[in-house]
Amino acid sequence: MKIIKCALIAVIFSFSVFACAEQQIINYPPVKDITLPNGLRVMLIEQNQQETISYRMLVNAARADQPIGREGIADFTASMLQEGTATRTSGQIADDIAAIGSGLSVSPQPKFVIIGMDLLSEFSGRGLDIFSDILLHPSFPSDGYNRIKKDMLNSVQINLTDNDTIAFNHGRCVLFEKGNPLGRTNTKKSIESLKIKDIRKFYETYYRPNNSIMLVIGNFETGQMLQEITARFGSWQRAEIPARFETKPDFHAKGKIRVVDKPGMTQAVIYLNQWSPDSTSSRYYDYQLANYVLGGGNFSSRLTYAVRSKGGMTYHIGSFTNIHSNYGVLNITTSTRNQELYNAYKLILSEIQNLSDKGVSEDELQKAQNYISGAIPLQLESPGQVADKILTSIMRDFTINDLSKEVINYNKVTVADVNSVMREYLKAETFNTVVVCDFDKVKPQLDQIGAYEIVNYKADPCK
Amino acid sequence: MKLIPKLIIIVLLFFVSSDFVLAEQEKIVSHTLNNGLKVLILEKDSMPVVSVQVWYHVGSIDEPNGLKGIAHLFEHMMFRGSKNFGPQEHFQLINAAGGNCNAYTSDERTVYYERVPADKLDLVLRLEADRMVWLKLDQNVLDTERQVVMEEYRMRVDNDPIGSIQRDVRMFLFANNPFEFGPIGKMEDIANFTVEDCQKFYNTYYAPNNATLVIVGDVKADEAIKMVEERFGFITPSNVPKRASVSLSPEQAAAVNKSTTELPVPVSLLTFYTAGARDEDRPALEVLLYGLVDGKSSRIWKTLVKDTKLAEYFTGEYIEGADNGIVIFAAAHLPSLSKKVEKTIWDELEKIKKSGLDDNEFEKIRNQIRSGNIFEKYHVNQLASTIGYSEVVRGDYELFYQQDKEIENVTQEDIIRVTNRYFNRDNVRTVYFEPREKNFLASLAGFFKSIFK
Numbered sequence: 001m002k003i004i005k006c007a008l009i010a011v012i013f014s015f016s017v018f019a020c021a022e023q024q025i026i027n028y029p030p031v032k033d034i035t036l037p038n039g040l041r042v043m044l045i046e047q048n049q050q051e052t053i054s055y056r057m058l059v060n061a062a063r064a065d066q067p068i069g070r071e072g073i074a075d076f077t078a079s080m081l082q083e084g085t086a087t088r089t090s091g092q093i094a095d096d097i098a099a100i101g102s103g104l105s106v107s108p109q110p111k112f113v114i115i116g117m118d119l120l121s122e123f124s125g126r127g128l129d130i131f132s133d134i135l136l137h138p139s140f141p142s143d144g145y146n147r148i149k150k151d152m153l154n155s156v157q158i159n160l161t162d163n164d165t166i167a168f169n170h171g172r173c174v175l176f177e178k179g180n181p182l183g184r185t186n187t188k189k190s191i192e193s194l195k196i197k198d199i200r201k202f203y204e205t206y207y208r209p210n211n212s213i214m215l216v217i218g219n220f221e222t223g224q225m226l227q228e229i230t231a232r233f234g235s236w237q238r239a240e241i242p243a244r245f246e247t248k249p250d251f252h253a254k255g256k257i258r259v260v261d262k263p264g265m266t267q268a269v270i271y272l273n274q275w276s277p278d279s280t281s282s283r284y285y286d287y288q289l290a291n292y293v294l295g296g297g298n299f300s301s302r303l304t305y306a307v308r309s310k311g312g313m314t315y316h317i318g319s320f321t322n323i324h325s326n327y328g329v330l331n332i333t334t335s336t337r338n339q340e341l342y343n344a345y346k347l348i349l350s351e352i353q354n355l356s357d358k359g360v361s362e363d364e365l366q367k368a369q370n371y372i373s374g375a376i377p378l379q380l381e382s383p384g385q386v387a388d389k390i391l392t393s394i395m396r397d398f399t400i401n402d403l404s405k406e407v408i409n410y411n412k413v414t415v416a417d418v419n420s421v422m423r424e425y426l427k428a429e430t431f432n433t434v435v436v437c438d439f440d441k442v443k444p445q446l447d448q449i450g451a452y453e454i455v456n457y458k459a460d461p462c463k
Numbered sequence: 464m465k466l467i468p469k470l471i472i473i474v475l476l477f478f479v480s481s482d483f484v485l486a487e488q489e490k491i492v493s494h495t496l497n498n499g500l501k502v503l504i505l506e507k508d509s510m511p512v513v514s515v516q517v518w519y520h521v522g523s524i525d526e527p528n529g530l531k532g533i534a535h536l537f538e539h540m541m542f543r544g545s546k547n548f549g550p551q552e553h554f555q556l557i558n559a560a561g562g563n564c565n566a567y568t569s570d571e572r573t574v575y576y577e578r579v580p581a582d583k584l585d586l587v588l589r590l591e592a593d594r595m596v597w598l599k600l601d602q603n604v605l606d607t608e609r610q611v612v613m614e615e616y617r618m619r620v621d622n623d624p625i626g627s628i629q630r631d632v633r634m635f636l637f638a639n640n641p642f643e644f645g646p647i648g649k650m651e652d653i654a655n656f657t658v659e660d661c662q663k664f665y666n667t668y669y670a671p672n673n674a675t676l677v678i679v680g681d682v683k684a685d686e687a688i689k690m691v692e693e694r695f696g697f698i699t700p701s702n703v704p705k706r707a708s709v710s711l712s713p714e715q716a717a718a719v720n721k722s723t724t725e726l727p728v729p730v731s732l733l734t735f736y737t738a739g740a741r742d743e744d745r746p747a748l749e750v751l752l753y754g755l756v757d758g759k760s761s762r763i764w765k766t767l768v769k770d771t772k773l774a775e776y777f778t779g780e781y782i783e784g785a786d787n788g789i790v791i792f793a794a795a796h797l798p799s800l801s802k803k804v805e806k807t808i809w810d811e812l813e814k815i816k817k818s819g820l821d822d823n824e825f826e827k828i829r830n831q832i833r834s835g836n837i838f839e840k841y842h843v844n845q846l847a848s849t850i851g852y853s854e855v856v857r858g859d860y861e862l863f864y865q866q867d868k869e870i871e872n873v874t875q876e877d878i879i880r881v882t883n884r885y886f887n888r889d890n891v892r893t894v895y896f897e898p899r900e901k902n903f904l905a906s907l908a909g910f911f912k913s914i915f916k
Contacts, residue, residue: 051837082759091765098760099823101830120834147769154775154795157727161624267617299542299554309551312610315618335618367559374561374580378512382841 024407039210045217053218061206072186083144121219132232167271173461249275257452261439268437276328279396286421292368295319342445359419492684499672513680514843521668524641532648546597581681592694624725635720670701679847724896737788746869747877797909
């Protein structure tokens with residue numbers, strides 16, 4: 001049994017009383033959590049000792065909602081919010097936001113988008129005016145539409161110069177089942193097909209109060225802020241939200257190998273993925289710790305030790321997870337000089353197999369737990385980080401109570417837990433592999449890897 | 464099996480809140496050890512976290528010919544073991560304490576940084592002191608790390624179009640100058656570094672009198688100084704050569720330079736030379752650049768991308784050293800439009816030379832900078848970086864306190880003077896990048912735009 005000593009509580013906090021418990025609780029600040037009659041969930045975190053305020057609006061309108069052939073419409077819609085409203089041109093929006101020393105952030109995720117503004121609290125009213133205006137009254141003007149469309153078409157081309165992005169786009173398409181919007185990538189054809197009426201329709205369908213969460217953190221008075229939010233967002237009309245394509249991970253599907261030919265490369269990019277437990281799984285914490293040991297722990301991980309520190313085959317190798325409430329993906333990525341492609345690939349697989357077969361040591365697990373125990377609070381330095389952590393966790397079906405017990409839950413995990421989760425999920429044969437490379441230069445090595453399909457890097461990954 | 468004691472978390476209850484903002488009375492404590500190590504400490508108890516940064520006053524401009532890239536390779540070697548810690552143990556111990564660490568190399572400095580729970584300060588100091596004095600260098604480790612650095616070169620330069628552009632720009636603008644290759648160095652030099660080269664570099668530059676130690680976080684300055692004295696006080700100083708004065712000027716480069724790129728459209732760069740971070744015009748230049756190139760409310764972006772639609776993308780970057788700097792205006796545009804793009808930029812600069820910025824722009828820029836400074840203070844790493852930058856690059860840590868005031872004091876006359884000083888035809892060099900793969904439709908569109916716009 002692990003005994004954690006409660007040695008000292010030395011932090012002076014401006015409000016709250018602490019009890020020293022033999023637990024590692026992360027005490028999140030109190031949240032006023034209410035839902036307006038139109039369905040908009042509002043979370044208010046008042047912290048008056050600060051000089052700043054952060055607004056966030058999470059909308060469930062993302063890649064997961066894009067019809068086949070209309071890839072890009074979610075990002076297009078989010079970008080159009082800044083291009084004009086009923087009362088502001090795009091230039092006025094940019095000037096008004098800059099005038100209060102702020103900026104608008106748009107963070108698209110596979111299943112939602114978070115629109116945010118961080119600003120000095122002396123400008124909170126002006127900030128909320130702009131924030132609500134762009135969210136509720138976008139005008140979708142043609143000049144903004146043309147500019148965003150041009151940007152997105154350029155991005156499609158520029159992404160073809162980024163080898164990691166190429167690998168990732170192909171990897172998604174290989175992993176997700178046919179017809180799943182999450183597997184698909186923006187293409188020239190899909191962007192060109194998007195008209196203003198499509199963007200407007202997407203907005204009207206998904207940008208609804210009952211499909212959104214608003215979070216405000218910083219220097220304000222809760223009652224007054226609630227009034228101001230109600231005044232601005234209270235008349236936002238709710239609507240029925242269409243059901244999404246249901247992602248169904250197949251944990252037993254045999255992995256595929258895809259080679260993406262890009263002439264001229266002096267390195268090959270190796271990308272692997274497979275399904276992992278989702279955030280509602282009872283194995284969530286076990287799996288995250290397993291990933292830390294595999295490749296998530298950077299220089300404390302096995303992959304970095306074997307492929308970089310000992311092998312000298314790469315500058316970077318790592319694994320990371322994309323975890324959602326109904327599916328999860330484990331990703332491994334690296335790049336290596338052409339002549340080491342086969343050796344690096346085999347070494348990665350061998351590390352995976354070794355970990356799955358023999359498991360982790362007590363020592364490795366303790367280090368992983370220690371890292372996570374210390375790192376979680378370090379990730380919450382600013383109010384914006386707190387806001388984003390809360391919102392993304394809610395989307396993974398975690399409550400704030402779950403968040404406060406996160407460290408405890410990690411520290412409950414045993415070596416047996418980690419080893420059994422790896423045996424169950426970490427199977428070398430179910431990894432999909434994408435290699436982006438100059439095919440002619442590495443063909444003999446690819447032939448040793450196994451049967452593969454080959455596509456040109458300019459091709460639509462899902463065609 | 465080596466037993467790793469379970470991390471005892473001293474502070475069990477983290478409250479995500481509290482006084483994030485730096486109070487005015489909080490002051491940086493400066494202390495210099497007898498061996499010359501300068502220590503700057505800022506107490507900030509809003510979170511039980513501490514950031515530790517060691518700024519070595521050595522970078523790629525200190526490398527002799529034949530050793531281009533050794534400062535950066537050395538940054539890697541510093542994680543490969545010292546007398547009391549094994550290879551990569553530095554990373555592992557910091558991670559096991561719940562912290563993160565890394566390093567970077569620039570033209571003028573090499574910085575190592577850690578962010579850990581505050582009660583782990585002594586661990587970090589032990590690790591940093593150990594590798595300052597007892598780094599282990601051997602052939603096997605060097606050979607492995609050499610391969611890692613060469614992979615980094617392939618990844619960041621050979622296989623990245625932006626990295627390739629950066630390499631070409633340096634070669635055009637800084638030919639035969641210590642800034643020519645930058646921290647990433649030269650592949651042929653990296654392939655030939657010896658253990659003796661590394662040892663000499665280490666003995667010369669990794670010394671307490673060639674470093675600044677910055678500590679920011681939930682610590683008591685007097686206690687931290689005691690720890691630093693204990694860990695670093697015994698290290699002997701070395702005879703560090705005075706850095707030769709290096710100047711960058713447009714006379715060192717051709718007026719017009721051309722290369723190719725993997726990017727799908729042409730890229731035009733206008734580069735202007737400045738006097739760097741220690742020059743008295745630095746605050747005015749900062750305000751001016753906010754007005755010209757910062758975001759979608761800036762003058763050049765609005766004109767070039769939004770109004771005339773001559774450019775697909777536009778960005779302005781300022782790369783600053785202590786006594787030199789380069790402002791780069793970079794536009795990606797359709798073929799045949801480079802002259803129009805340049806003219807549009809010059810027209811905007813001429814307007815500023817005539818009338819300066821308007822009152823709204825001044826207010827906007829001041830709010831942007833003030834807001835940025837306040838948000839920065841939530842993060843101990845960023846605070847430590849700004850303090851280190853103020854001391855090492857700008858020359859005085861006290862400038863950390865002057866940031867807002869410096870900006871407030873910038874006048875219209877300053878803006879006009881600085882625009883005339885730097886943004887003139889004698890102080891510019893251009894670099895053009897043409898796509899290697901020609902796109903007929905883009906060329907056609909560019910041709911028509913060049914006629915009708």
